[in-house]
Amino acid sequence: MTRRPIMAGNWKMNLNHLEAILLVQKLAASLNEQQLTDVEAVVLPAFTSLRSVQTAIDGDKVLIGYGAQDLSPYTGGAYTGDISGAMLAKLGCGYVVIGHSERREYHNEDDALVNAKVKAALANDLTPILCVGEGLEIREAGTHVAHCGSQLDGALDGLKAEQVKNIVIAYEPVWAIGTGKTATPEDAQEVCGSIRERLAEKYGAETADAVRIQYGGSVKAANIAAIMAQPDVDGALIGGASLDAEEFASIVRFREHVQR
C-alpha cells in the first residue's frame, strides 16, 4: 500500500484574507503540477480567509487543497459564533482540523466533543484531520503511547471501518508545538506506528494501511526528510513554517532533499 503524502499548513490565527490570498499565490508559484500530484498540499486558513482562498485556488485551478481549523458538532441553529460542516462543505473545503491541542486546552474540548465533531465532518464529506498528542508531563512519565491511543479511541467512537479509512490522523506532541523542540524521527515513528497498530486491531489491516498519519510539531524544511523516512509517517501538520511560502514549498518537496 502506498499512501500519498499529505503536507497540511495550519495557519492558526494568522493572516487576514488579503495576506492569505498572497500566500496561496506564492505557494502555487513555488510548486509545479508534478510536485503537487506526488504530494498533497493543503492549507488551513482562518474562517475569514476561506472564501478568498477558495476563489484564488479555483480561479487559477491550483492543485492545493484547503480546509478549516474547526467546526461545530451541530448542524445549525442558535449557536452564536459557530460554523457548521455544511457551511464549510459549501465553500469547497476538503478538510477540517479537529481536536487540535490548542482547542483542547483553550476551549476545553474533550474526547466526546472531538468525537461529535468528527461525525459532523464526515456527515458533510469533509476529511477530518484528527489531532492527538501528549503534553510534557505525560511524555516524561512514559505513558504517551497509551495517552494517544485513548484519545484516538475516544475520537473514533462509534465509527465504522469505511469511515475511519478516510480520516487523516495527526500526532502532535504538545511539547513540540511552536517550541522549536521537534520530536526525533524515532519518537514520531513510535507513536505513529502505535496508532496504526491500534487501527489494525480495531478496524482491520486494510483500513489501518489506508489511513494517513501525520507528525506535527516544529516541522521545517530542514527536518522533514528524516521524519518522512519513518515507515508510519505519511505527512506533516505544519504551523509556523507553513506561513512562509518558500519554506512550506520546500517541505512539500521533501523527496528532493538530500539527507545528511
Ligand SMILES: O=C(CO)COP(=O)(O)O
Ligand atoms: O500545531 C502545529 C500544527 O498544527 C505545529 O505548530 P508548529 O509547526 O508551529 O510547531
